[in-house]
Amino acid sequence: MKNLILVCIAAFALTSCFEDRDDTAVSGGDIKDFVWKGMNAVYVYKDNIADLSNDRFDSSETYSNYLNSFESPEELFESLIYEEQTIDEFSIIVPDYIQLEQVLQGTSLSNGMRFGLVRLPNETSDIIGYVRYVSPNTDAAASGVIRGMIFNRIDDTILTENNFSDLLSATTYTIGLADYDNGGTPDEREDDVISSNTTEITLTKAEFTENPILTHNILNISGSTIGYLMYNNFRIGDANLNELNAIFSEFQSAGVSDLVLDLRYNGGGSVSTAIWLSSMITGQLTGDVFFKQKWNSEIQASREQNDPASLESRFVDQMIKRDSDNNITYQQNINSLNLSKIYIITTGSSASASELVINGLIPHIDVVQIGGTTRGKPQASITIYDSPNLGRQNANPNHRYAMQPLIYESENANGFSEYYDGLGPSLGFSISENFDDLGELGNEEERLLAEAIADITGLSRAAITEQRPVKHFDHKRFEHPFIYDMFDDRPLIFNKLNP
Template identity: 40%
Template sequence: MKKILGLLLITIILSCSDKDDDAFVYPKESTVQNFMWQGLNLWYFWQADAPNLGDDRFATNDDYVDYLESYTDPEEFFYQTCYNHSNVVGSSSAIDRFSFVEDDYETLVNSLSGVTKSNGLEFGLARNEGSTDLFGYVRYIIPNSNASTKDIARGDIFTRVNGVQLTDSNYISLLFGNSDTYTLGMADISGTVVTDNDKEVTLTKSAGLQEDPILVAKTVEVNGTKIAYLMYNGFTSSYNEQLNTVFGQFKSAGATELVLDLRYNPGGSVNSSRLLASMVYGTNTSELYVRQRWNDKIQSMLNKEQLEDYFANKTDSGTALNSLNLSKVYILATGSSASASELVMNGLAPYVNVFHIGETTRGKNEFSVTMVDDIDNDYIYRSDRENKINPSNRWAMQPLMGRNENSEGFSDYTSGLTPDVALAEDLADLGILGDVDEPLFARAIQEITGVTAKRDFSVKIPVNEVSNSKMFTAIKDNMYLDKPVDITFQ
C-alpha cells in the first residue's frame, strides 16, 4: 500500500491491484489519449453511462489502441470520450456541459489560484436580438492591471477590435486569440441603440495578474439599518483569510443584514464556499453543509465522514471565523453565477432564508478535480509531485467527478436557481458597484428596509449575454474539490 500526503486537491491511499493501466499497451503517439481514457474510466462521474468508457469496452489490446488512434487531436478525443458533452456535435441537450481540458497544466493550476494572463478588463458580450453583431460591455476593472491605467470603466461599450466589428464568428479570435494587445473601438447607447464613436482604447495582457475576488466590501446605513455589501467575484482559496477579515469588519461596523453580490462569480473552491457560508450563517461544526455524490466506483469506497462537509468555525490557517449568524441573506445572482456560487445558495437554503435577486443562475452542480499524467498518483494533480508528471505530456483534464447536495438531499438545479425577484442588469444604467443607487443593490435595500423606492426598476436594455471574459480563463466556471479524501482500491 502507498501512502500519499499533502495533496493539493485530493489525497489518496491506494493498493494498485485495480490498475487498468497494466491491462493495455499503447504506442507513444497515444500517450495523451491513454492518460485521458484511464483517468476518465476511473474518476469520471458518468463513467458507467459513457459508451467508450465501459470497463469491458475493449475486448483486446488492439481494440484499445485503435480507439486511441482514432483521434489525433487530444481535445477532440476528450470531448468524444466524455458522456454526451456539449462540445460534441449534435449534443444540444448535453448532460456534461462543463468538463474541459487544458494543454498546459501550469496554466490551469495558476488559474485555480486566481493567477491569469489578463489585461484586467472584465466584460460581457451581448447582442441585439436578431443580429449576429456583438458588442461588449465593461463589468469591472481589476485593480492594478493594465486596464486600470486606461480611460475605460464599468458601463462602457465597445463594438470593434482593431477596427473589425465583433460578430458571432470572430469574437473569440479577436478578443481571446494569440495577440496580447488589441484596440477596442468604443460606442455609445442612445435610447436602446448602440452607436459607434471615435474613441479607442488599447489594452495589453500581462502574465501573472492575480485578481482579488473581494472587489467591494462596505457597510452602509439606510433608514437606521446597517447593511453589509460584498462583491465577491471568485471562490479563490488563497484569499480565504482576507474574506474572513472582511466579515470581521462587517461585525465591527454593526451590520445586521448582508447583500452578497455573486452576479459575476463563476465559482471555484468548494472549501471557500463552505467558509463563506459559515461566515454568513454560523460556525456549528455539527451541521451539514453539503454532501458529495461520486460515480459508483468511488462512492462505495468513501465513508460518511469523507463524503460530508460541515460548517466551519475556523479557516484552514486556524483563524476563528467571523460569522454574522444571519437567518436571512440577500444574494444578487445572474446567469453568470455558477458552481460554487450556486453551492453557497443551495447549501445555505435549509438553514437560511436565501432571498435571490437577479436572474436564473447557470445551473452547474458538479465538482471536479485537476488531473495530470501522474500514473502513480492515479492521475490526480498534486503540487509536490510535479516532477512525477510525465514530461512528454503537459495536458491536464478537469472532468466532472461528482455532485454536491445540500443537507436535505437537494442537488437538482441543472436548470439554474430561479430568483425571488427577477431583475436583469440594464446596459443603459449599470450603476456603480456597491453604490446604494446601483439597481440590483438598490432593489435589495428596498427589500431589507421595506421602504418602496421612488426609483423606477424597469430595464431599458436588458443584457442578452452571449459570453463573458471569465469563460475564457482556464478555470472558467469550474467548481473544484479541495477536500482531502482517502480512498482504498481493492
C-alpha cells in the same frame, strides 16, 4: 481539499480501474492512454458512458486500437463527455497545465477590463461589448475604462460573432467606444440604436492576479446596518482567506444585521472556500451538513464502506488547510455573523461554488436570491495529471496535458442537487442588469443592490420606484435572443469552463 480527493482516488478507484492493464506503452500514445484511464478513474458520469466501463476492452490490442481510432487526445476526451449540451458542459482538457493552474489561481494575461457581449438589435451577427467592471491596478484602470462603457470595434474592426474571439485575444488592442440610444423604451431592444463615437482606448494585457474581493462596504440605511460584499471568485490562497475573514470581522464590529453577498460575476472556485464563506455567514450551524457528495458508483461504494463521513461536508468554525502529509499549513478561526437570512445577487454568470453556497444554505437559513437564474453547475471538478495517482507530483515529463473533469455532484442537506438549468431568483426578485445603464457596484442606488435594500428596510416597491426606476423582468427576459454568451479576457481555452 485537492489532496484529500487525490488520496481518495488513489485508495478507492485506481486499483479496480487499472486492473489487467499492463505498463507497456500503447500505440495510441501516452496522452490518449492518460485521457481514458483518468476519466475511467474519476469521472462522475462514468456509469453513463459505455466506453468507460472497466470491462470495455478484452485485450491490450483492443484497447490500443480503440485509442488509435481517435485523431487527438481532445477528440477522445470529448467522446467521453456525458450529455455535453445539458449536463456536463464544464469538463475540459488542456495541453498546458501550467496555464490552467495559473488561471485557476486567478493569474492570467489581463488588461483588467471584464466585459460581456450582446448581439445588436435587428442585426444577424454584429455584437457590442459592455464593461462589467474594471480590476484595480491594471492597464484598463489606468487608461480610464469604467463600468458601463460600451464598445463596438476592436482596432477599427466592427465586432461580430465570427471575429470577436480573435480580436479580443490579442495582447494589445484598441477598443472603439459607442453610444447607446434605447429610443425611450428601455424595456424593448428592437428600436435601440448603437452609434460609434470617436473615443478609442488602447489596452495591453500583462500577467495579473485578480483579487476576488472587488469591493465591500457597510451601509447604514433607515436604521439597518447592511454589509455588502462583491466576491468574484472562491480563492483558496492564504492572503485571500485572511482578507475575507477580516471583512467579516469588520462586519461583526459594525453590528451588521443584514448581508448582501454579490456573486453576479462569480463563476466558482474552491469548494473549501465556499464552505468557509457559508460558515462566516452563519456560525450557529457548526457541525451541520452543508452538502453531500455523489461520486460515480465505484468511488461512492468504496467511500461509503471505508470512510462514509468523507462524503459529507459540514459547516465549520475554523479554516484549516493541510499538505499531502496531512500537516496543517494554514489555520484561522472563522469570524461569523450568525445570520438567519441573507441576500445573494446572481446572474447567468454565477456558477459552481456560487451555486453551492446558495443551495447549501437554503435548508438552514432564509436565502433571498436577487437577479437572474444562475448558470447551472451542481458538480465539482479537479485537475488531474498524467501520473501514477493522477496528482501533480511525478507527472509525465513528456507532455503537459491535464484534465479538469467533473468528479462529483453536490446535494444539500435536503437532498436537492440536480439544478442543471440553474437556480432561479426568489419569487418577486427577478431583475436584470441593463447593460446600457449598469450603475455603480456597491452604490445603494445600483438596481440589484437597491432591490435588496428595499426589502431589508421595508420600503415599498412603489416608494423605491419613485426614488429610482426599477424594472422587473422574468429571468427569461435577460436571456432573450439578443443576449450573447458572456465573455471576459481569460484565455479562450477556458471559455467552456467559465465563459
